[in-house]
Structures are given as structure tokens and as C-alpha cells.
Amino acid sequence: MKRKMTKAEKTEARWCWFFIAPTMIGLVVLNFYPIINTVWQSFCETGDFGRGNTFVGLKNYIDVLSGGEFWISLWNTFKYALIEVPFSVCIALVLAVLLNRKMRGRSVYRTIYFLPMVAAPAAVAMVWKWLFNQQYGLLNHIFGTDTAWISDPKIAWVSIGIIGVWSILGYNMVLMIGGLQEIPRDYYEAASIDGATGIRQFFYVTIPLLSPTIFFIVQTRIIGALQQFDLIYMVMDTSNPALGKVETVVPVFYRYAFTYGNKGCGATFVILLLLVILALTVLCQKAEKKWVFYN
């Protein structure tokens, strides 16, 4: 390998470094230094008013893992994901199958379903909070109920999950349509000759052939759901009695790092979140080998 580079190769390499320099410098300053710094921070204690950093070893980890807050917020995160991911994926799948044909108004439907993706989550959260309002909200009026959608500790997590499903549905659907269009028509023709109709075709042709796309969406949505912040921060006031049953890991991290100014604990929270995400990614890769069908 230790041969000398020719002149042309040297020129090429010099140009390359010029081309990638802005990105690489940016990544090092904005991302790689911060990763190392966050890891280091998680071993340090922040003094009062965010001043001073003293190395305290594993103290933050012991505090965070032995206190209830991390485990509760992690459990809340899973509860949120348990609603958002399956429902948004299943509904999106049905809609994608229905829309994947020549029909009138196809692009109008797609535009409407995708609309929440371009709305600011802060605004989305505000309007849903208003829809869920116990006294004056539209939902209680339509259903004739008196439900405290977002302040009843028993159901608030479902309400937040509904907002999550509504927000991400159209996005999942667009990805599914992309996947559906790659399935060759021959498979459906063969299935019809064998006598399989609508529903059977859906389960025996569409689902297996779409499984790589479905798997990809499920995996990215699980990771996305674990990082949920905007909805919970905006919908759940600090005085909301249901907050403790809903608040996920990232809002708790935000509270520690920026409201309390306790960067050590905040850093510990994100490092633990990183570990959870890595573990889930490994699990997903294992599941992929088992269930996903690649032809």
C-alpha cells in the first residue's frame, strides 16, 4: 500500500479535502465535539447557577437510575410509542393501499393527509389542546361527554398518542405508497388467476412484498417516538396533574438541562436515551432477519 501517490492523485485528493472541508469541520465542531463533551458532562456535576464543573464519576448515573424519574419517563415514552407507531403505521397502510390506484382526487387526498407535516408542532399542539378542552372543546361537544382528555392521568397518554398518530399518518402513508409502487403488477395478476381477491391479495401479496418498507417505517418511527418533545412540552402544562404519567424522556431532559440548569443530569439522561435507542436498533436488526421478506 505504501506506494507514492501520482501527481494526478495528489491533485484529486487536494480537491477532495477542499470539497469536504466545510462539512467535516462543521461535523467535528457541531457534532463530534458535542458527543464527547456530553459524555464527559454526564460524569460531572454542575455547580449552582450552572457554574463550575466537577468530576463526580458515576454519581449522576447512580442518581438518575436509582431515582424514579428516569424509569417513569422511559415507561411513558414506551407507552407513547405503543400508540403512535402501530396505529399510525396500520392506518397509513390501509390508506396507501386505497390510494395506490388510478382514481379521481388522488393528489388532493395525499395533500390533505400530508398537511400536518408542514404545520409547526407548536401550533398543532395548541389546536389539539383546544379540541381536547374539557369545558369548551369540540370533542366533548361532539361526543356529548365530559372527559378530561389531557388532565386525567388515566387517559392523557392516549390523547397525546392520538395527536402523535394524526401528525405522522400522512408521512407514513407517502412512504408506503412509494413502497407499493415497486411491487410488480405480475404478482397481483398471478394471485387473481389463483382466485385470490381483495382482502386475500392484501395479506398474501401486499404485506409480504411491502414488509421491507413497513419495517423501515416502524424502525424509524420507534426511534422518532422515543425522541418526542414538542407535543408533550406544548400540551402538558407544568401544573397538569397527568404530567407525571405522560412526560417522556426528552422533555424531562429539557427540564433538567435548561430549566434547572443541571447539565450533568441532563447529559446523563441523553446518554441513557442513546443507549436505549442503540439497544432497540440492534433488536430491530434481529427482528428484520426473521420477519422481513426480501426477494
Place this chain on the structure above:
Amino acid sequence: MRKEKCNAVLIHVILILMAFVMIVPFLWMLLTAFKTISEATSVNPFVILPSSWKFDSFKNVWKSYNFLVLYKNTLLMIFFRVVCAVLTATMAGYAFGRMKFPGKNVAFALVMIQMMVPGQIFIIPQYVMVSKLGMLNKMFALVFPGMVTAFGTFLLKTSFQGLSKDMEEAAMVDGCNYGQRFLLIMAPLTRSAMISLGIFTAVFAFKDLMWPMIVCSESAKTTLSAALAKMQGQFSSNYPELMAAALMACLPMIVIYVIFQKQFVEGIATSGGKL
């Protein structure tokens, strides 16, 4: 034949119902924004349509929250982020996609690692950096974390790899150096990937809530998203005004989206879940 027609009708019914569910929150936002507080909070009778279409709530919010400044801040942040992201990612994407150099694999591995790590891990040190530079509540702070993009680099690299060799070789024979080849021949061919990245970056920057809240807490320096969060905290019961603010914050993006919906859907969908 008749059965097929029945099916088609059924499908449309399902799709229209679903479209209704998707649109109701936006509709309710609009209707509430035009109501008076007493109309919005009237239970018996429940008011659906406002009695008159007055813009009072919009005017109040516009003035008390200085929306013009918020629009300007948000627009500038989006502009700078898009320019920086597209420029750096296209340059790096070209080098990664079409050239050979020592250390390429290591450098690209760094790009991939950034894409796999959850974004919250960068935030505390980024905040400390911005704060030490004395840049809190400045435009620089809003743009700072979006100056380069690992995802964009990856996207443009893939796009450059898909181009044929002929054009580039012809340019080389004509004596173009790498800079000319990149600028005049290759970069224009990846236009659609650049547009996707630009739209993705713009929407992502527009929707981001946590970062502007952290670095730009002053009302006059922040973005639409973060300003909404602030408003909700301040007058949480004046629903017409809150809805007017939410609507004004979202409307420009929604209008642009409806006009360029094809590019938007593609641009955001290529992000592969990184939203």
C-alpha cells in the same frame, strides 16, 4: 361491473372521512380565530360558526407579538440554513460520490455516525458554545446547528453516484479542473436532490421548537414556533387569539406547500424518518 362501482364509492367514503379527520383541527383553528371569546367559550348553545368574520384577534396578536419580526427571523433562519446546508452538502457529496482520496472511508463513517445518533445529544454543548461566543438571542444562534448536514451529504452523495461518467470525462478531456467540473457540469445535474434537501431543511428549521427556545428566549429575536410556545404560557385562555397566532404561524408554509405539494412530499419523504 356493479360491484366494482360499489367498491369505488366505498373507498371514496373512507378516504373522505379520513380527510375530514385530518382537516378538522385546521378548520377549528380558523373558525375559533374569528370568534369572540364569549362565542368560543359558549357551551349552550355551542357555537360552530362565528357570528361575524372580524379580524380583531389577528390584529391584536399581530401587534402585541410583533409578528412581522417573527416572520423575518424565521425566514432569515430558513434562508441561511438552506443556503449553508445545500452548499456544504453538495460539495461534500460530490467528493464522496465521485472522487477517490485517502481517508475517504473514515470521513464518510463520521457522516454516518452523526446520522445514527439522536440529535438531543448535541444540544447542551452547542448551547454552551453559542453562549460562550456571546451569540445568544442572535441570528447566528438560530443558524448555528444547521450549518452542515450529515443527512444532506448522504443524500447528495447518492445522487452524484447515480450520474453517468460520460459528461465528466468529456469535461476532463476538455481540460476542466475539478472545480469547474463540479460547478459547471455535475452540480447542476443533482438539482432535484438539492431541491429536496432545501425543502427538507426549510421545513425542519420551521418546525424546530427546542433549539430556538433555548438560544433565543427574547420575544423579538425568536422564531414563530418558539414564540407560539411563549404565547400559550402567557395568555392560555384567550383561545381566539391563540388560534389566530397558530394560524398565522402556519399559513405561509401551508400555502407554499399547497402550491409546490409534489416537491414538498418528495423532499420530506426522502428524509427517511429523520424528522
